[in-house]
Every structure is written in C-alpha cells, then in structure tokens.
Amino acid sequence: MHTLRVSIDLKTKKSVVFPLVLSGALLLLMMIVGVLMLLAQGKLIALDPRMFYKIMTLHGTGMIGTAALAVSCIMWYFLSQYVSLKRSVFYVNLIFFIVGVAMVLVAIFAYDFAGGWTFLYPLPSISGGMWGKTAAALYLGGMLVIGSGFLILFLEAARAMIKQYGSFAATLGWPQILGQKKGFGPPPTVVASTMVCIVDITAIIAGAAILLISLINLYAPGFTIDPLLAKNLTYGFGHVLANSTIYMAVIVVYELLPRYTGRPWKSNKIFLIAWNISTIFTLIIYPHHLLMDFVMPKWMLIMGQVLSYLNGIPVLVITAYGALMIVYRSGIKWDVASGFLYLSMFGWVIGVIPAIVDATIVINHVMHNTKWVPGHFHMYMGIGVCSMLIGFMYYLTKVEGGRSDSKMDFLTLWLFVLTFLGLTGSFLFSGADSTPRRWAEHLPEWIPADVMAAFSGMAVTLIFLLFIVRFINYSSKIGTNKDHTDNMGTPTHG
Numbered sequence: 001m002h003t004l005r006v007s008i009d010l011k012t013k014k015s016v017v018f019p020l021v022l023s024g025a026l027l028l029l030m031m032i033v034g035v036l037m038l039l040a041q042g043k044l045i046a047l048d049p050r051m052f053y054k055i056m057t058l059h060g061t062g063m064i065g066t067a068a069l070a071v072s073c074i075m076w077y078f079l080s081q082y083v084s085l086k087r088s089v090f091y092v093n094l095i096f097f098i099v100g101v102a103m104v105l106v107a108i109f110a111y112d113f114a115g116g117w118t119f120l121y122p123l124p125s126i127s128g129g130m131w132g133k134t135a136a137a138l139y140l141g142g143m144l145v146i147g148s149g150f151l152i153l154f155l156e157a158a159r160a161m162i163k164q165y166g167s168f169a170a171t172l173g174w175p176q177i178l179g180q181k182k183g184f185g186p187p188p189t190v191v192a193s194t195m196v197c198i199v200d201i202t203a204i205i206a207g208a209a210i211l212l213i214s215l216i217n218l219y220a221p222g223f224t225i226d227p228l229l230a231k232n233l234t235y236g237f238g239h240v241l242a243n244s245t246i247y248m249a250v251i252v253v254y255e256l257l258p259r260y261t262g263r264p265w266k267s268n269k270i271f272l273i274a275w276n277i278s279t280i281f282t283l284i285i286y287p288h289h290l291l292m293d294f295v296m297p298k299w300m301l302i303m304g305q306v307l308s309y310l311n312g313i314p315v316l317v318i319t320a321y322g323a324l325m326i327v328y329r330s331g332i333k334w335d336v337a338s339g340f341l342y343l344s345m346f347g348w349v350i351g352v353i354p355a356i357v358d359a360t361i362v363i364n365h366v367m368h369n370t371k372w373v374p375g376h377f378h379m380y381m382g383i384g385v386c387s388m389l390i391g392f393m394y395y396l397t398k399v400e401g402g403r404s405d406s407k408m409d410f411l412t413l414w415l416f417v418l419t420f421l422g423l424t425g426s427f428l429f430s431g432a433d434s435t436p437r438r439w440a441e442h443l444p445e446w447i448p449a450d451v452m453a454a455f456s457g458m459a460v461t462l463i464f465l466l467f468i469v470r471f472i473n474y475s476s477k478i479g480t481n482k483d484h485t486d487n488m489g490t491p492t493h494g
C-alpha cells in the first residue's frame with residue numbers, strides 16, 4: 001500500500017514554497033544573464049568587457065548559491081520524515097541567504113566587483129584598479145554570510161540525525177556494511193543527507209577560513225597566506241559545494257520513484273558502500289582543479305585525477321541502476337514529475353562523461369581552461385540537478401496543490417532537455433575547438449558555436465519561465481489538496 005504523499009506536517013510542507021519560488025526567480029534571472037554573456041561572445045550585442053566579467057561573477061555565484069538553496073529544500077522536506085528538524089533553522093538560513101545575496105549584488109553592481117565566483121586569492125585585493133576594497137569586502141562578506149547560513153542548516157540536520165540514529169557511523173550504515181547488523185541500513189534519504197552534511201560542513205569551514213583571511217588581507221596587506229594553500233582551500237570549498245548539490249537533489253529520486261512504483265528503495269550493502277566511497281572521494285578530489293599548478297605535490301594531483309574517475313561513479317551507478325530496476329515492469333504511470341526524475345539520471349550520466357575526460361592530466365593540460373569545462377558541468381547541473389528540482393516542484397503542485405498535467409507540461413519537459421542539450425553541446429563543441437572559457441572577447445572562428453549556444457540558452461530560459469509560472473500559479477494551494485488521499489489513507493495511485 002502506498003500513497004504519493006509524504007507524511008510530514010503541513011507547516012513543513014508550506015515552508016519550502018517561498019524558497020522554491022525565490023530560487024526559481026533567481027535561476028531564471030541567472031539564465032538571462034547567461035544568455036547575455038553568450039550574445040556578447042557571439043557578437044550579437046555589444047557588451048563592455050567590464051560588464052561581462054561582472055555578470056560572469058554574478059552568474060557563477062548566483063547559480064551555485066541558488067541551486068544549493070533550492071536542493072536544500074528537497075533534503076529538508078524529505079529528511080523531516082525521519083528526524084525532527086527545527087524549522088526556525090531553515091528560516092535562519094533563508095534570511096542569511098537573502099542578506100548575503102544582497103551584499104553580493106551591491107558588491108557587483110554598485111562597487112564593480114568582477115573577480116569571479118571563485119574569488120581566487122589575491123585577486124579580490126589586487127584588481128588593477130578595476131574595483132576597490134569595499135567591493136571585495138562586500139563580495140567576500142556576502143559569501144561568508146551565505147556560507148554561514150548553510151553551515152547552520154547542515155549542523156542542524158547533522159544534530160537531528162545523530163540524535164535519532166546515534167552516530168554518523170550508524171547513518172552511513174557501517175553496522176550493516178561490517179555485518180554487525182543484519183538487514184538494510186537507514187533510509188536512503190538519511191544516508192545521502194549524512195554524506196552531504198559531512199562534505200559540506202568540511203567545505204564551508206575551509207571556505208570560511210579563506211574568506212576570513214582574504215578579508216583581513218584586504219585591510220592589512222601585511223597579513224598574507226601562501227597562494228597555493230589559498231587555492232586549495234578555495235577549491236576544497238567551491239568544488240565540494242557545487243558537487244554536493246546533486247547529492248542533495250537525488251534524494252527526491254530515492255523518495256518519489258518508490259512512491260510512483262509502489263516498490264521500496266532500500267539501502268542494501270552495495271548502496272551503503274557506494275555512498276561511503278563517494279563521501280570520501282568528494283572531499284579529496286578537488287585537486288583536479290589544480291592540475292596545472294605544477295608546484296602541487298605530485299601525489300595529490302595523481303590522487304585528484306584517479307579518484308575523479310571514481311568519485312561520482314559508485315553513487316551514480318547504484319542510483320541509475322536502482323532507478324531502472326525500480327521502474328522496470330512496475331507498471332508505472334508516468335507523469336511530468338516522474339518523467340523529470342527519470343531524465344535527470346540521463347543528464348547526470350552524460351554530464352559525468354566529459355568530466356572524466358577532463359580529469360585526465362594530459363587532456364586537462366589542453367582542455368581545462370576551455371569551454372569544455374562549463375560544457376560538462378552545465379550538463380549535470382542543468383539536465384541533472386535542475387531536472388530533479390523541477391521534478392520536485394511539479395510533484396508538489398500536483399500531489400499537494402491539485403494541479404493536473406497538461407499536454408503543454410509534457411511538451412516542455414522534452415523541450416527543456418533538448419534545448420539544454422543544444423546549449424551544453426555547443427559549449428562542448430567550443431571546448432573541443434579550443435575556445436577558452438571566461439573570455440569576454442571571442443575570435444571570429446569561435447562565434448558560430450556561441451550563437452548556437454545563445455539561441456539554445458534563450459529557448460531554455462523561456463521554457464524555464466513556463467515552469468516557474470506553473471509553479472507559482474499552484475504554489476499557494478500546496479498542502480490544501482484533498483483529492484489525493486492523506487498519508488494514512490488508502491492509495492489513489494499505483
């Protein structure tokens with residue numbers, strides 16, 4: 001017996017609505033900004049290079065930050081079923097996020113900060129006259145505020161899980177892996193949330209350290225840090241935070257595909273081992289961003305390369321395989337939400353392949369600063385993470401808000417995937433053609449792919465606008481729908 005609804009209280013259900021609307025609006029804005037960059041690179045509009053780097057900084061920061069906020073709603077929503085979370089902490093993070101975003105916006109548009117979302121030391125303080133101390137301080141401070149909000153959120157999730165299950169060893173299923181306990185480990189959502197807490201708390205602490213040092217360095221230039229250590233801390237933060245979005249988002253797949261098919265998703269031994277491996281690897285593979293820094297210890301670079309091959313693979317394989325198995329001959333009745341969740345697997349798989357290519361040291365020396373890199377991460381962020389998010393939003397408005405799927409919803413589902421493939425395909429093409437990334441000015445030979453990307457990007461943006469309108473239209477009804485049976489009742493689906 002199963003129902004599509006999740007048994008958590010109404011207030012928790014409603015609490016995710018505003019952050020999801022906010023995230024949707026911000027993602028849309030960032031997409032428009034992305035299209036502007038492409039139009040400029042493709043010489044379809046004239047954009048002052050100074051403005052290009054400002055909006056490039058905005059797009060990178062805004063996309064990663066907003067994606068993290070949006071998928072943290074997925075984690076919060078489903079984790080609430082198993083542990084008791086303090087809702088006030090969820091709101092505190094939201095407030096920190098809004099304050100931090102405001103600081104970042106002021107830094108970029110009022111004070112001209114354009115140092116990139118990676119704020120690589122010592123660039124924020126040495127801008128060659130492009131921006132001043134206030135700009136850098138507001139940007140770094142804003143990032144620190146956003147990071148602190150997330151830190152509090154993950155600490156709360158960690159606290160609640162440890163209270164419920166005893167320890168992280170238990171939530172990662174060590175007793176089952178070691179054979180001390182028979183049967184299945186904790187629910188997949190708890191396993192995934194543990195992983196996310198471990199990697200993100202570590203990442204944010206590394207990030208906070210380098211942000212604070214950079215801030216002090218702004219006002220006390222004598223206070224310096226070894227730039228290589230700074231780069232390690234920065235990527236230890238940036239890589240992990242960006243990467244962890246997919247591990248938060250995938251929770252929606254573990255929770256909903258079983259509800260759609262009436263088959264449980266259990267954490268068996270292989271599942272648990274895969275998540276344990278990915279926990280460690282996610283933390284230690286960031287040196288793949290430093291493959292060009294020849295002064296790095298060689299063993300770290302080799303580790304970064306070899307483990308990058310393996311990093312996402314265990315979780316990706318058990319998840320994609322698990323999704324196939326759970327759906328196979330289940331008689332599932334597809335709707336738009338489950339369609340998105342299924343397609344997200346595809347986005348994740350195809351997004352990882354170019355990443356593996358890039359993580360090879362010899363290839364990386366040629367490819368790393370080309371558009372190949374944005375090509376790969378736009379694939380798994382766009383078709384992977386965004387599809388999981390949109391699937392969650394469609395699920396909420398349907399099951400909790402009484403919306404029903406229209407033909408248009410199905411059409412936009414396919415158009416989203418196809419146009420996003422067009423966008424990322426153009427990026428990969430540019431990369432293979434040796435177009436550098438992060439350049440405002442492109443050579444004539446590079447322009448056709450930019451134009452192709454610009455038009456695909458415009459289509460993606462328009463379709464995403466439709467999703468957001470659809471969500472907002474039904475968002476106020478979330479929690480009020482009585483058509484589907486309540487959690488304790490009899491099933492209406494399956």
Ligand code: HEM
Nearest residue numbers: 031034035037038060063067116117381437438439457460
């Ligand atoms: C319509 C959709 C999108 C468009 C048109 C777009 C466009 C772009 C462009 C043109 C760049 C700069 C490429 C270069 O280096 O030359 C870029 C970079 C980037 N994008 Fe997107 N993007 C889109 C969606 C996304 C999404 C969904 C995410 C993540 C959730 C994302 C995250 C990033 C990041 C992190 C960068 C790197 C910024 C940097 O190099 O500092 N983008 N995007």
Ligand SMILES: [Cu+2]
Nearest residue numbers: 239286288289
């Ligand atoms: Cu990375």
